[in-house]
Structures are given as structure tokens and as C-alpha cells.
Amino acid sequence: MAAAEIAYELGLVESARRLVDETTSFDLSARDKARLDWFGQITSGSVWFESGAARTFVTIAEQLRDGGDADMALRSLVPIAHRCWWTRTKTRTREYLVEAALAMGMADDDPRVLAVIGLAHPEETGPTILKRVSRMRLHEMTDPIAAMYVGIAAEKAGDFATGVRFLGSAIDGLREQVRLVPLTQALVHYAWAATQTGEWPAAAAAAHEAASLARDTRQPQYGLTAELVGVLATALRGTEADIESSLAEPERALLAMKGGPLLATAHLARGAAAIGDGRHDDAYHHLWPVFDETDSAFHRFMRWPALLDLVEAAAGSGQAGRLTDLIVELEAVSMHSGPPILRLNLACARPLLAAEDQAEPLFIAALAQDLSGYPFLRARTSFSLGRWLRRRRRSAESRSPLRESVSVFDALGAAAWSRRARQELRATGEKVGRRAPDLRDRLTAQELQIAQLAADGLSNRQIAERLFLSPRTIGGHLYRIFPKLEITARAQLRDAFADRVGD
Incomplete structure (x- = not known):
């Protein structure tokens, strides 16, 4: 069993299965039977679809804990916690998994505990995770798996900037150890987090590598997610005229698997491409399913980083009134759970929803936030402020925020946004050249x-x-x-x- 687990982490899936088959000739202890059951669940892929999977995994974890293997017990809960984050899961099931993780007897700041509770129920556990992760020092963390779990926990609690740092370190360590299965997973999480922090070339590269490794390690959900995140990173840069051809194959595969919320990333990619081009009606059409609880693509937690896109699309297409209840809900989530990415998205969205004569102080408040880890949010808010000032015939005042937005868009490689910001700046009467080609x-x-x-x-x-x-x-x-x-x-x-x- 130990050899099978090592082989699986190295990506030698068939070797791992053969080793597991050999265990059937032994008289196994209760702990080893639980390890065998867990391995069967993981390699079958049923964790993503099977009814009652949460109870199955918690039972396995409890057997492992009672057999003296609390480490494996906690790790065994990570896959089902992933399913909780990606699918529509009842609140009671989320609470059940959090309770199970906390009952494993490990310290409450153990990286495995933080990852499980962050994936299972981020709205309730987010404040605790943010507090505990803030005390951790990356240079003191020598185990790449621990770094990966901390990065996942931070990202799921809405702190993408911290998540990128821990996940990046984990990737380096896992690569050195040639642990291909967790490396694939870390790359996907890193790619998702890096799209939010404006590190799009790195996100695209990580997503591409993860998609390739996922095929070798038989992790189809991770591979398809990586492909979609890679398209999202490309859409944010605005360097690809046609993203549909890149979305087609992973979407077909996920539809065949009844992926539901796994398709949310495709909607975000289309929405990002449309909002970058200033096509507000199209952007709203693409993004709304992720926020609509009646739609199969609804994703409770992907709404956090996508909120500014939706608000800008709605405001630009005359549909801001439809967002009233949503904003009230997400303001309450922000107050209760404090996800940094949601708090910052709300701050940057408020001036776009305000009456014309009330917007200026909200723009100033948004730009007073600590947006150092999220330069794209700052650049977009500066751009919106510049546009607002110019439309109120305050062209001279509008130039400074517009210049800042141009500079940051260029540095990020946000080609479509750079073009729009330059157009606005020219409209103020300022001479501005074209973006230097990258x-x-x-x-x-x-x-x-x-x-x-x-x-x-x-x-x-x-x-x-x-x-x-x-x-x-x-x-x-x-x-x-x-x-x-x-x-x-x-x-x-x-x-x-x-x-x-x-x-």
C-alpha cells in the first residue's frame, strides 16, 4: 500500500493499481483496509459524482484516525473537500466535513486542516484561515505538500496574493521531488490564483503544464479545469481574437460529464474577453449564469473575483438594477467572511452602481484600498474614474488616472484594456502613442x-x-x-x- 501511494504521487497510475491488486492476498488491518478503500475511490473518479461520497470519505478518514494514522486521515478528506468547492453542496454537508476535519486530532493550524475546511466551507471558515495563514512564514515551510495546502487554503479564503506565493513555492518543491499528481493539482490552483493577481503569462504556462500532466496522471477534472483557466488568462490579456476554439473541447468533455459548475470558468473567460473589448451586453450574457442560482453553471465562490466584471457589464448595458439583491447578498458575505478578493471587488464596483453625483467619493475610497496584490483591479478602477471625470467635462483631472491605467495595463500585457484607455486619454486632448508591441x-x-x-x-x-x-x-x-x-x-x-x- 505504501508503494502504491508513492507510485500514484509519481504519476505511475497503472503501477499503483497493480500494487493495490496485490494487497488482496493479505490479511489487512482495519487501517489498511481503509487505505485501500480510499485509493479505490480516488482512482475510480467517483468522488466527483457519487451520491453519499461525503459520508464514505469521512468514514474512511475516521477508520484511518482510529488506526493511528491521523496524517492520512486528514489527507483522505482533501478530494471530497475539493468536490464541495466545485459543486452545489448542501450547507449541512459542508459543516459535516469541517467537523470531521477538526475531529482528526491535529492542530487547528495544520495545513491539511486548513485546506479541507477552506475547500469545504470557505464562507464560514475564511476568517479563521486568513488569521492562521497570516502567522505562517513561507521560508520556514520545508514540505512542499504543506505549502500547497496553505496556498489552497489562502486562495479559497479569497487571499489570492498569499495563495500565489505558497503555491509557487510548492510547485518548485514538488517538481524537484517528481511528485506528479500533487504537482498537477498545485499548478491548477496556482494558475487560478495567478489569473486574479495579474500574473497572466505565468498562469497560462502553469495551466498548460497542468493540462498535460493531468492526462499522464489520469486526473481529467484537473486537466479540463487547467485548460479553461488557461483560456481565461489569455482572455484577460486580450491577445487572442477567437477563444471559442480553445473552449470547445474542454466544454464538450465537461458537458458529457455533467460538469455543471466546472463550466463556470468558461463563462468567466468569455465574459473577460467581452468586457475587455467594451462589449457590455455580451459580457453580461456570458457572466450572469455564474451568478444565477437557477443555472447549472452557478458557482457560489467564483462570484467573488468575477463581481467587478459583472457589475461593469451590467452598468454598461443598462442592467444595473437587476443586481440589487445580488449586491446585498455579497455585501453580507463580505461582512461575515471577509474574503479579500470579494471585499476589493465590492469596493471597485460600488462607484459603478452609484448615482452620478455620488460616485466620486466611492472611486476615491476604492483606490484607497490596498490593491498592491491586485494591479488589474486598481488599473480598471483608475480607468473608470478617468472616464467618469471626462464625461463630466473634467478632462484635465481625468488625465492622471487614465495615464496610470495605461501604464499598468501595458505592464500587465492587457492589450484590449490598453487600447480603450488610450482612446479615452486621447479624447482628453492628450497625445499618446500606441502600445509598444510585446x-x-x-x-x-x-x-x-x-x-x-x-x-x-x-x-x-x-x-x-x-x-x-x-x-x-x-x-x-x-x-x-x-x-x-x-x-x-x-x-x-x-x-x-x-x-x-x-x-
């Missing part, structure tokens, strides 16, 4: 990842080992990358990856 926009997610590693000084062999590819494959990618970046030598990569901020 040659990195020409690269695929995998090419971007390889080029960045090469720019950091890694050799082809080192990159190959890191990405589980052959050195020859890396060389082939670099051969295609150089002309796209208009360079001829490896030494020029570092300059090519310097930040490009247009005038």
Missing part, C-alpha cells in the same frame, strides 16, 4: 514557459528535467521561439523578457 504575445503558453526558463539561465537539459520533456524537444521549441521574438541568440532572451511599457 513580442511575447506571439508565443504559446508552453513556448513562453520555456523561453522564460532559458532567459533565467537554465540549460536545455535543465529545462527538460524541470518540464519532464526531452532536451531535443526543448531545442526544437527554442528554434521556433527565437524568430518570434526577433532574436538570434540565447543571450538575447533576458532583454526580450524585460518589462515592455509603452508611452
